[in-house]
Amino acid sequence: MRIAMIGTGYVGLVSGACFSEFGTEVVCVDKDSSKIERLHRNEIPIYEPGLDDLVARNVEAGRLSFTTDLKAAVKDADAVFIAVGTPTRRGGGHADLSYVYAAAREIAEAIEGYTVIVTKSTVPVGTGREVERVIRETRPDADFDVVSNPEFLREGSAIEDFMRPDRVVIGAETDRSREAMRQLYRALFLIETPIMFTSLETSELTKYAANTFLAMKITFINEIADLCEKVGANVHDVAKGIGLDGRIGKKFLHPGPGYGGSCFPKDTMALVQTAQDVGAPLRIIETVVDINAKRKRQMADRIIAFAGGDVAGKTIAVLGLTFKPNTDDMRDSPSLDIVPALQAAGATVRAFDPEGMHEAARLLPGVVYCKDAYEAMDGADVAALVTEWNQFRNLNLAKVKALLKEPALIDLRNVYSPQDMAAAGFRYESIGRPVKPR
Incomplete structure (x- = not known):
């Protein structure tokens, strides 16, 4: 054929x-x-x-x-x-x-x-x-x-x-x-x-239903992560505990700064509109869309709080700009909310992404784009890990510690262990996990 x-x-x-x-x-x-x-x-x-x-x-x-x-x-x-x-x-x-x-x-x-x-x-x-x-x-x-x-x-x-x-x-x-x-x-x-x-209609709806369900799982675990921080629980253990249930499954239960990309944001909104147009509103998906949009903005607030509550005149190293690793796609990436908010608060942003910087340069003006993660962290007050590229998973922590003005890293993807980071002498914050295990 x-x-x-x-x-x-x-x-x-x-x-x-x-x-x-x-x-x-x-x-x-x-x-x-x-x-x-x-x-x-x-x-x-x-x-x-x-x-x-x-x-x-x-x-x-x-x-x-x-x-x-x-x-x-x-x-x-x-x-x-x-x-x-x-x-x-x-x-x-x-x-x-x-x-x-x-x-x-x-x-x-x-x-x-x-x-x-x-x-x-x-x-x-x-x-x-x-x-x-x-x-x-x-x-x-x-x-x-x-x-x-x-x-x-x-x-x-x-x-x-x-x-x-x-x-x-x-x-x-x-x-x-x-x-x-x-x-x-x-x-x-x-x-x-x-x-x-x-049928045609069933096939078309199946695609939207699949993507919105996965977006809902991401949003659910992000909210559970927020709850874990309040009560001292570990979101990864919660995710494992529920993910082992075959009715739930373990995928898309990793907390982070919110979903992005070419599919989930567009498809959730499109399904919401379709449902409203035919008089069968999907309230749960409407809430997912709202929560995810707010979460991206909240991540900038977390970075600012981690940096002492005021980033005016400070330098923030941002590691990762694409919405996920192994792509150059910047569409609806959390970094598109996080970086401008840091800049608006007076911070200088130094950033590195293995594949996304060409597109990021068009979307995020005023950023200092660096050749690698270490150059981005050289002289920075705080490092923020935004996208979990593999090359960020095994950073030379001794080198990172020497480059930063102070050893401070906020990890929005939970790449590192809080215990290992504490042992390495870092002030470290992640999503939904206690610094000390109970």
């Missing part, structure tokens, strides 16, 4: 490269000619471990190519995936579907023969039906089916998530479209991956 993947952002590029690894011929399409030129030079526009090698291998094998010519790519395709952006619309939480519908119109004009048109972008319930209407309106004679196939990729481990997923969800309502999707995912059928066929 041949695939046209519309959009070479995170979802489109990873999905296209992985499908080509399965042996499928894939053409990735993007209107941004500079991005396509970079891909022709094997310059990957996003950071995702292993993606550069995967792309290069399949380009060399002739299974993966890139173009700006949507019509040429689509007319020869058996399946066309829409993997364009669905950002939050300005002035509210609704998803902006203009790129999806624009792609649908262009696809309608280009398809020849029976074609499966697949929404891979995260889209609200009802989008698939509207895509079908747009295509019918544009090309009444077109022979096609619309399918929903949401992605469940985690940034930093997206290739493994695609190759060995927990499940594949497919909203397909005709025999032809279901058979086409079976052929595309044949490699996963062979390793007995759970593949669920359902």
Whole structure:
């Protein structure tokens, strides 16, 4: 089979490269000619471990190519995936579907023969039906089916998530479209991956329900961490104690400065808006959105309090800027709230992130960007660990102690042990854990 993947952002590029690894011929399409030129030079526009090698291998094998010519790519395709952006619309939480519908119109004009048109972008319930209407309106004679196939990729481990997923969800309502999707995912059928066929609406809602549930787990453990600090409990032990219950599970129970990234903030708000629009409000998710937004701002207050309550004229070393490690994604990262609040309070911020500083420089002006963590901490009054990159997990504490004006580190990701930090002579604060075990 041949695939046209519309959009070479995170979802489109990873999905296209992985499908080509399965042996499928894939053409990735993007209107941004500079991005396509970079891909022709094997310059990957996003950071995702292993993606550069995967792309290069399949380009060399002739299974993966890139173009700006949507019509040429689509007319020869058996399946066309829409993997364009669905950002939050300005002035509210609704998803902006203009790129999806624009792609649908262009696809309608280009398809020849029976074609499966697949929404891979995260889209609200009802989008698939509207895509079908747009295509019918544009090309009444077109022979096609619309399918929903949401992605469940985690940034930093997206290739493994695609190759060995927990499940594949497919909203397909005709025999032809279901058979086409079976052929595309044949490699996963062979390793007995759970593949669920359902309706368009159910598939679309499943994606949002999954992400909002995980966002809710993160928010829950963050609030439990706050409670632990008040009563002297250890949030990690609480998380382990509840996570061992198979009904709850241990994942997404690690406290921190709040969730961010390209999915959870956007998808929680979009689901809240959808629910309100149809008169079935999701009060629990509305609360999750509110708590998470406040938590990011509270983290700046914690750093300021840790620095003595006043950071005017002080230097804060910020370790990590991206919303999570193993990505260069700065979207809705806690650092976008924390750093400006520190600057507004009069602090100089020195920062280092292994992959995110290029994007951070555009979003966070006035920061002193450093070549490594040690340069960021040189002469700083306080160090704040914001993103848990592996290279921050085993810092030379003796060197850190010598570089800082005083040995003071606030750890928003609980990377270090309070006991080990105390033994090393640090004033140390983490999230939801007592300094001395009981």
